[in-house]
Amino acid sequence: MYQQSGVNQNQRARESEIRTDPSAFSVVPVVLIVGQHADAVVAELRHSAPGGEHWHLTSSATPEDALRLTFAPAPDLLVLQVDASISETHPLFEYARLAWPETFFLLSTPCTREEVQPLFSQYGDMPLASPELASLCAAIAHEVATLSHGSLRGLSLPSFLQMMEWEAKSLAIRVQCEQDWGRLHLKQGRLVDAYVHQQQRYGEAAAFEILNWQDTTVTIERSYRNEHDVIGQPLTSLLMEAMKRKDEGAHAKVLRLDDFILDKESKEPPVLEWDQAQAALPPTLFPAPIVFPSEEKSSVTIPQFNIANVKDTLDTALETIDGAIAAALVDYGSGMALGMVGNGVHLEMAAAGNTEVMRALVGTLKMLGIQGGIEDILITLDKQYHILYIVPSHPLFIYLVLSKDQSNLAMARYKLRTLTQDLNI
Known part of the structure; x- marks a missing residue:
């Protein structure tokens, strides 16, 4: 020194x-x-x-x-x-x-x-x-x-980036995970460049990789690479695209040849109940219904494989959407809930009450002659958001309750859109 x-x-x-x-x-x-x-x-x-x-x-x-x-x-x-x-x-x-x-x-x-x-x-x-x-x-x-000191751990990186955007900060965010580290460079709150050390990636590809990391530690540094906007996209668009890529990776199933090879020491194949056997097969393995011939020449047709059932969809909503408290899938024709998860809200009563809200809005739009379908209804309370998200091509909506302080409304709506696309009834 x-x-x-x-x-x-x-x-x-x-x-x-x-x-x-x-x-x-x-x-x-x-x-x-x-x-x-x-x-x-x-x-x-x-x-x-x-x-x-x-x-x-x-x-x-x-x-x-x-x-x-x-x-x-x-x-x-x-x-x-x-x-x-x-x-x-x-x-x-x-x-x-x-x-x-x-x-x-x-x-x-x-x-x-x-x-x-x-x-x-x-x-x-x-x-x-x-x-x-x-x-x-x-x-x-x-x-x-407005200085930040030390390292931060256990926080949502997208939420932290949005906070830096609101504060119009010019800085670098060093992100450390178990296998690698990188930097996100901001200029006046805009994400302009990124770097991943191990693979020597820069720009947009590096930003998407960092945004998909889990269990990260964040350190605030001065940025020496924020003068030029290499990425060229708004932060909201980057975050939504990163969430989409993460969802696609989570839902992708890798099919291995070993999954269809019996153990050489096994004398006969294992006996499975029908639901287990159906779940063990990928949905595109047999594109047409399969007919099993018998001595009486009768047949049994295998039903189409479901990508996700109601409970899985609602559980995923609660696990992956920040601030989610409760969720339900509601038939707005009858006002009945087809599935419910979470607590803190009387979901059966909420399903019936919000069905009336949905019917009233549909009737109002019809009287006004406004064309086009409803995508969602947002109800903002002092400490909560309530979202009624329409399931395309079905008389159903997902009712989601969010904590206002812990949620990101834009990402919650994006996640709901993704979940409804995967929902088969």
């Missing part, structure tokens, strides 16, 4: 304070201000920023002096003050690329975004702030308030 030289006593004292209190790093932000007016910025932050008197603030007059400072851990935020144009390469950014991957930057300059675009092309997008003292301190306080 760099040795200290040319740094004033106040800088050394503040640096010593940072190193000797490592327990504060997880909750107290470490901010490095670099520029000729850095001391004035530090003084103003301690006075005006919310909680600023408790921050670990270090100032340095030049980038060269900043590189001689020793940080353990690295700064959470580095504020660089420049009075004129800045070169495309910069020693502080180059050092941070290798040693401080989780350090975020704020550039304070009178230049426009177009004038510093060459720097962004080299080091990725970063926020700009006015050099005026009050505006700069307000920008620093905003960045500190």
